[in-house]
Amino acid sequence: xxxxxxxxxxxxxxxxxxxxxxxxxxxxxxxxxxxxxxxxxxxxxxxxxxxxxxxxxxxxxxxxxxxxxxxxxxxxxxxxxxxxxxxxxxxxxxxxxxxxxxxxxxxxxxxxxxxxxxxxxxxxxxxxxxxxxxxxxxxxxxxxxxxxxxxxxxxxxxxxxxxxxxxxxxxxxxx
Amino acid sequence: xxxxxxxxxxxxxxxxxxxxxxxxxxxxxxxxxxxxxxxxxxxxxxxxxxxxxxxxxxxxxxxxxxxxxxxxxxxxxxxxxxxxxxxxxxxxxxxxxxxxxxxxxxxxxxxxxxxxxxxxxxxxxxxxxxxxxxxxxxxxxxxxxxxxxxxxxxxxxxxxxxxxxxxxxxxxxxxx
Numbered sequence: 572x573x574x575x576x577x578x579x580x581x582x583x584x585x586x587x588x589x590x591x592x593x594x595x596x597x598x599x600x601x602x603x604x605x606x607x608x609x610x611x612x613x614x615x616x617x618x619x620x621x622x623x624x625x626x627x628x629x630x631x632x633x634x635x636x637x638x639x640x641x642x643x644x645x646x647x648x649x650x651x652x653x654x655x656x657x658x659x660x661x662x663x664x665x666x667x668x669x670x671x672x673x674x675x676x677x678x679x680x681x682x683x684x685x686x687x688x689x690x691x692x693x694x695x696x697x698x699x700x701x702x703x704x705x706x707x708x709x710x711x712x713x714x715x716x717x718x719x720x721x722x723x724x725x726x727x728x729x730x731x732x733x734x735x736x737x738x739x740x741x742x743x744x745x746x
Numbered sequence: 747x748x749x750x751x752x753x754x755x756x757x758x759x760x761x762x763x764x765x766x767x768x769x770x771x772x773x774x775x776x777x778x779x780x781x782x783x784x785x786x787x788x789x790x791x792x793x794x795x796x797x798x799x800x801x802x803x804x805x806x807x808x809x810x811x812x813x814x815x816x817x818x819x820x821x822x823x824x825x826x827x828x829x830x831x832x833x834x835x836x837x838x839x840x841x842x843x844x845x846x847x848x849x850x851x852x853x854x855x856x857x858x859x860x861x862x863x864x865x866x867x868x869x870x871x872x873x874x875x876x877x878x879x880x881x882x883x884x885x886x887x888x889x890x891x892x893x894x895x896x897x898x899x900x901x902x903x904x905x906x907x908x909x910x911x912x913x914x915x916x917x918x919x920x921x922x
């Protein structure tokens with residue numbers, strides 16, 4: 572086929588290919604669809620209220636992790652000044668995600684034999700800690716001179732990672 | 747289309763990780779980045795704008811549900827567009843939109859202000875019969891092979907090729 576000659580008085584192959592290339596990659600919908608998307612994803616199971624019970628040993632372990640965090644918040648007045656650079660916060664976040672993600676996968680695998688109610692509660696508490704982390708990061712960006720926030724964030728990292736290291740199946744069996 | 751640079755990919759990876767942790771604000775950022783391309787894909791396949799919007803929403807909800815399975819082997823956008831394509835095709839298959847005959851000789855363009863107004867390619871694609879339009883979109887715009895298309899649409903590879911040939915012939919005729 573000759574790309575320059577039209578077939579049956581239609582567009583040439585070359586011109587057709589050019590018109591294809593010029594098609595817009597994006598078309599915006601007439602209405603904002605995010606509202607509907609958000610409503611549906613918030614209705615999905617992991618956003619619902621959790622079951623309220625779990626094995627005592629698991630509950631105790633979670634309580635210790637969160638309580639230790641609270642104690643450290645109270646003691647933060649004694650923490651030495653930590654210089655805050657927002658670029659440092661990005662690096663801290665990046666490093667934390669790099670360390671945390673494989674631990675999340677391992678945590679899921681190690682604790683998959685727990686009953687559904689306990690797993691749901693564990694993940695809800697991890698979600699609470701993750702949301703607390705995001706809230707603190709947001710506050711740091713808004714208040715870069717507040718050194719206590721950085722210390723709080725680092726302590727939260729420590730607590731979250733300690734939780735992710737825990738094999739709750741062993742705790743349940745030790746009841 | 748320009749390829750995202752490594753900085754943009756890093757930012758998007760961070761958003762995906764946050765979304766995996768149920769951070770729906772991060773997921774909204776991903777939605778804003780990709781909704782234009784996802785909707786373009788849906789409206790070209792489905793033609794009906796209202797239904798295309800519904801399918802676009804459904805695609806993002808499906809992607810959210812399946813986020814834990816996303817391992818980063820491909821770019822997030824590539825994975826998302828695959829979900830959107832499958833969602834749109836599932837709709838078309840449910841509505842049995844692939845029974846059109848191969849006999850249509852000419853596209854009927856619904857509206858022109860003047861008889862000699864130049865027809866845009868977008869409008870012409872929208873006027874294609876459903877089967878031809880689906881194959882044309884999947885092959886020429888999305889880059890799927892005929893074998894892949896035959897599996898997605900439950901048609902023979904030969905039918906896929908015939909529909910593509912028909913689509914291109916109709917489009918070239920109306921665009922000239």
